[in-house]
Amino acid sequence: MINLELPHKLLSVKQMTHQLAAGVFRPISRKYDDIEHGDTPQELKPVAQMMGAMRAAAVNGGGKGKEALIDGVVTVKNGSNMIGVIAVEEMCWGDTGLMLSIPGSGLGNAAIMAVGTAEQKETFGKMYCAMAITEPGAGSDSAAISTTAELCGDEWVLNGEKIFCTGGQRGDAVVVWATLDKRLGKAAIKSFIVTRDNPGMKLARVEDKMGLRISDTAALSLENCRIPKGNVLGSAEVADTEEARKKAFGGVMQTFDNTRPPVAAMALGVARAALEITRSILLKEGVVADYSKPLYCSTAVEAELYRMEADLEAARLMTLKAAWMADNAQANSKEASMCKAKAARVGNAVTLKCVELCGEQGFSQVSLLEKLARDSKVIDIFEGTQQIQQLIIARLLLQVSSKELK
Amino acid sequence: MSTDLPFDLTLTDEQAMTRDSVQRFVARHIAPVARSADDQAEAPADFFSLSAELGLALMPVPEGLGGAGQPRDPMSGVLTAEDLGRGDISLAIGAMSPVSVVNSLLDFGSDEQQALFLPRLVTGDFVAAGVALMEGQALFDPAQLRCKAARAGEGYCLSGEKRMVPFGVTAELLLVIADLEGEGPAAFVVERGAAGMSAQRQSYMGLRSLELATVSFNNVEVEAINRLENFDLERLLDLSRLGMAALAVGCCQAVLDYSIPFVKERQAFGEPIARRQSVAFMVANIGIELEGMRLLVWKAASLASQGKPFHREAYLARILCAEKAMEIGTNGVQLFGGAGFIRDYPLEMWYRNLRAIGVFEGGVIV
Numbered sequence: 001m002i003n004l005e006l007p008h009k010l011l012s013v014k015q016m017t018h019q020l021a022a023g024v025f026r027p028i029s030r031k032y033d034d035i036e037h038g039d040t041p042q043e044l045k046p047v048a049q050m051m052g053a054m055r056a057a058a059v060n061g062g063g064k065g066k067e068a069l070i071d072g073v074v075t076v077k078n079g080s081n082m083i084g085v086i087a088v089e090e091m092c093w094g095d096t097g098l099m100l101s102i103p104g105s106g107l108g109n110a111a112i113m114a115v116g117t118a119e120q121k122e123t124f125g126k127m128y129c130a131m132a133i134t135e136p137g138a139g140s141d142s143a144a145i146s147t148t149a150e151l152c153g154d155e156w157v158l159n160g161e162k163i164f165c166t167g168g169q170r171g172d173a174v175v176v177w178a179t180l181d182k183r184l185g186k187a188a189i190k191s192f193i194v195t196r197d198n199p200g201m202k203l204a205r206v207e208d209k210m211g212l213r214i215s216d217t218a219a220l221s222l223e224n225c226r227i228p229k230g231n232v233l234g235s236a237e238v239a240d241t242e243e244a245r246k247k248a249f250g251g252v253m254q255t256f257d258n259t260r261p262p263v264a265a266m267a268l269g270v271a272r273a274a275l276e277i278t279r280s281i282l283l284k285e286g287v288v289a290d291y292s293k294p295l296y297c298s299t300a301v302e303a304e305l306y307r308m309e310a311d312l313e314a315a316r317l318m319t320l321k322a323a324w325m326a327d328n329a330q331a332n333s334k335e336a337s338m339c340k341a342k343a344a345r346v347g348n349a350v351t352l353k354c355v356e357l358c359g360e361q362g363f364s365q366v367s368l369l370e371k372l373a374r375d376s377k378v379i380d381i382f383e384g385t386q387q388i389q390q391l392i393i394a395r396l397l398l399q400v401s402s403k404e405l406k
Numbered sequence: 407m408s409t410d411l412p413f414d415l416t417l418t419d420e421q422a423m424t425r426d427s428v429q430r431f432v433a434r435h436i437a438p439v440a441r442s443a444d445d446q447a448e449a450p451a452d453f454f455s456l457s458a459e460l461g462l463a464l465m466p467v468p469e470g471l472g473g474a475g476q477p478r479d480p481m482s483g484v485l486t487a488e489d490l491g492r493g494d495i496s497l498a499i500g501a502m503s504p505v506s507v508v509n510s511l512l513d514f515g516s517d518e519q520q521a522l523f524l525p526r527l528v529t530g531d532f533v534a535a536g537v538a539l540m541e542g543q544a545l546f547d548p549a550q551l552r553c554k555a556a557r558a559g560e561g562y563c564l565s566g567e568k569r570m571v572p573f574g575v576t577a578e579l580l581l582v583i584a585d586l587e588g589e590g591p592a593a594f595v596v597e598r599g600a601a602g603m604s605a606q607r608q609s610y611m612g613l614r615s616l617e618l619a620t621v622s623f624n625n626v627e628v629e630a631i632n633r634l635e636n637f638d639l640e641r642l643l644d645l646s647r648l649g650m651a652a653l654a655v656g657c658c659q660a661v662l663d664y665s666i667p668f669v670k671e672r673q674a675f676g677e678p679i680a681r682r683q684s685v686a687f688m689v690a691n692i693g694i695e696l697e698g699m700r701l702l703v704w705k706a707a708s709l710a711s712q713g714k715p716f717h718r719e720a721y722l723a724r725i726l727c728a729e730k731a732m733e734i735g736t737n738g739v740q741l742f743g744g745a746g747f748i749r750d751y752p753l754e755m756w757y758r759n760l761r762a763i764g765v766f767e768g769g770v771i772v
Contacts, residue, residue: 001411001416004705004709005413005714075412076414294548311726313702314701335697342697389690394687404680
């Protein structure tokens with residue numbers, strides 16, 4: 001039965017994460033915008049412990065998602081993907097940079113949980129695992145990466161340079177994308193787990209950024225970096241048929257179907273925070289947008305508030321839908337990209353408009369609005385830029401290949 | 407039923423079955439005739455009696471009054487509007503207009519009023535009826551109506567003008583929303599041929615196959631029983647905004663479905679234009695915005711069906727759909743280039759019809 005409200009269980013997830021965001025993240029949001037390149041903030045350590053316990057429970061089989069029972073019949077699942085997007089929106093309402101700085105919450109963790117063996121999950125599941133894909137010469141075209149991996153006896157030897165690696169400084173391990181043979185294209189790209197204490201992987205630098213400043217964005221260099229043979233994620237075979245090659249890289253890209261909705265949720269949290277602050281600032285000037293008058297009988301400021309709220313609500317529902325499909329084992333590539341595209345661009349537009357509507361107070365560092373606008377920008381870039389999402393969506397809608405639509 | 411429902415986008419069996427028959431109806435009786443109906447400014451002669459076979463108007467009416475006794479369900483109404491709108495917004499409003507009056511009677515009429523008026527609308531054949539809400543002033547605010555009602559003896563007296571009234575000339579019953587002196591907006595059932603009422607068909611940019619009329623009330627007297635006892639303007643508006651928004655969702659889906667094969671076929675610079683990002687991204691954006699529109703309408707409608715407050719959601723759905731529908735309508739024409747402007751193709755008609763979404767209030771009450 002069609003229902004787009006959250007059930008009690010998800011509401012309590014929302015409430016709990018909101019308490020965390022309001023109680024822990026918000027009060028230190030500005031402080032850690034000013035402190036860049038620090039260690040993991042002290043305030044996040046208890047948070048990391050709590051999350052660690054939750055992850056352990058997930059590893060032990062609790063993360064499959066609760067099934068809704070109506071008259072004793074399983075109908076539909078509201079599970080871990082939905083819990084994820086709801087929790088992420090709330091945390092990012094508090095502070096996105098801090099959320100990304102919680103030890104153990106890395107993208108690498110998501111990859112290991114998605115495709116790792118039981119043993120890999122056991123060994124690395126409790127670690128903070130970053131993901132290193134981007135290189136100076138390969139961004140959205142991740143198939144163009146040139147970091148190499150070569151099997152030497154019982155070890156892989158990795159060589160190359162990685163940039164824009166979130167958590168690359170503070171993580172316990174990094175999932176590194178590398179090619180077994182560049183001539184073989186996508187099919188030869190595999191991912192490898194490298195622990196941070198490996199002497200072959202060096203921290204080259206940590207970037208200075210426009211926003212998400214407390215989150216560490218690292219450049220790593222791999223020089224004859226030797227790791228155990230068992231640290232490859234998924235199969236180490238290079239598919240030899242076109243079909244099998246597509247399938248192999250498709251498996252890698254599938255991870256993104258599960259990670260794009262939470263990134264969309266980041267944009268929602270940031271934009272919602274900006275909109276709430278803007279509403280309270282404008283309220284002092286007598287602006288009340290209470291849905292009582294037709295749009296064109298409202299003031300221009302009220303109309304802006306309505307439009308932003310409508311766009312944000314639409315983006316939120318799209319995000320929930322994509323997560324709901326994942327929970328119910330429905331193919332959701334199109335929906336995952338759609339929600340990412342919509343939420344990220346709406347997030348950018350809303351946060352910037354909020355700065356504008358609040359004038360000096362918006363632009364000033366006294367309120368959080370300017371910070372939220374800076375934080376929001378990268379959400380329309382990482383995890384697939386707006387343009388990459390549009391490419392994916394267009395190919396799926398038009399049923400054309402990546403060769404036909406470049 | 408449990409009040410703690412999971413987030414779910416699955417149709418009930420009932421809804422899936424109704425969708426099936428509505429979609430078949432659209433494929434046979436709406437899509438093929440939409441263009442000629444637009445040209446002739448009139449639905450095909452047998453269209454409305456065929457539409458009555460869907461039984462939309464009798465579905466929510468209690469069995470005792472000649473209906474099918476289904477629960478009143480705005481969510482199902484939205485699905486039907488979406489499907490009919492995918493065929494043609496103009497014919498869809500015509501087919502659903504009597505349902506709008508039925509739904510209003512169910513929501514706002516007393517038992518006595520329902521018993522009096524509903525059987526007249528559920529005869530099994532199509533009975534023309536419509537809601538008269540719109541007025542001619544720019545910045546129209548349904549809470550500030552210029553069409554007036556006053557108490558007169560036991561009953562009421564109406565004076566003023568209503569615009570864009572579906573079946574304004576031929577309706578058996580009209581539900582007229584007027585400002586009742588000292589009490590605010592009120593709803594009156596006005597019967598065909600009431601003394602002092604006159605109607606004139608009007609032409610519009612779109613919705614051309616729909617009989618839309620300006621209806622004038624020159625001291626039209628109605629009995630006390632004709633004023634719906636439990637009228638709630640906000641609910642009427644919200645349900646009408648959802649109805650119109652759902653029609654927009656359907657029509658925008660048609661734009662997307664129709665554009666995809668065209669851009670894959672149409673060659674320029676030696677290859678299909680679909681291979682150009684500037685074209686492909688327009689298609690992607692239609693898909694993205696359409697998804698958001700649909701879900702926002704569904705959210706508001708599902709709240710309404712559960713008897714929960716849905717005013718905020720309906721308000722936002724209307725804003726989003728009015729704006730994005732026009733964007734999609736205009737981009738549909740743009741994707742087709744010159745062909746979009748030519749009346750051989752449906753794009754220009756959809757564009758004209760989609761303009762109504764941000765303008766028309768009260769067209770379809772789900």
